[in-house]
Amino acid sequence: MECQFKMDQETNVENLTILWKRIKDNINTVEVVKYINGKDSEILQEMDDNSRMKLLSNELHKGSAILHINNIKMTDAGQYVCIISSHGSDYKVINLEVQAPYKKITTQIRDVVNSFGETLKEVSCQSFGYPEAQVNWTVDKENHTLAHNISYILTADRLFNVTSVVRIPATSYRKLTCSFWNGITHNATSLSFTISENVKAKSQEWKMLLASFTILIVIAFFLTAVVYVSGQYRRFYQIGTCFYMKRDNASSTRNFPSVYIRSQSENTIVGKYFTLSFT
Secondary structure (H helix, E strand, C coil): CEEECCCCCCCCHHHCEEEEEEEECCCEEEEEEEEECCEECCCCCCCHHHHHEEECHHHHHHCEEEEEECCCCHHHCEEEEEEEECCCEEEEEEEECCCECCCCCEEEEEEEECCCCCEEEEEEEEEEEECCCEEEEEECCCCCECCCEEEEEECCCCCEEEEEEEEEECCCCEEEEEEEEECCCCEEEEEEEEECCCHHHHHHHHHHHHHHHHHHHHHHHHHHHHHHHHHHHHHHHHCCEEEECCCCCCCCCEECCEEEEECCCCCCEEEECCCCEEC
């Protein structure tokens, strides 16, 4: 931050008094830099962050009182007042706004089971920044967006920890892109990555299909065997045969078996197929 003053022949840098203060609670002020008679004066540090602030004394001869803040943080945002005393006194109030872009995006992928017993891929994108960012998800670089859950956590450094989560089928093979959009700076930070197919889940699916197919084959074979045996038994039951042989010990005539068909309803012989005899 810079506070300018008029530098002329009557102005001597060694006679300058420069104070940089930070306004807190809109009323109270805290000294962060003090320069008196050409030297930096030690300030009782109320906060460790003050050690990161210093006056660039080599710029004073140009008429510039520059407050340099090293490793700026979100907590440095606020109002500062510059007070310069030489032949007279003057002051200027400067409002410091700090923005932290969402630079690094980290991802996490894990398997979860929903209330229906289905295995899904839970994918999350996380980043830190300021102010709050909106997160968008796209699939395969298309305009199709995914429904997602988003959470905001304000850290001690006044940064927003933004996490967005989506769920997709476990066997999906897609390229996802998550984008963090800063509405104030109109900048977006994106990360694209590919979700590989769940080989283990797909293998289990094929095993289940194979087992089901095998069971169906066994059942079909069993039913076929039952039908065949039942048909043979019915045929054998409906047509009965009776074989007998008559032989006369006194005769030299040899009688071959006669085949008769016996009626199933009545115990009588209804027909004689053939009889062979020879001497």
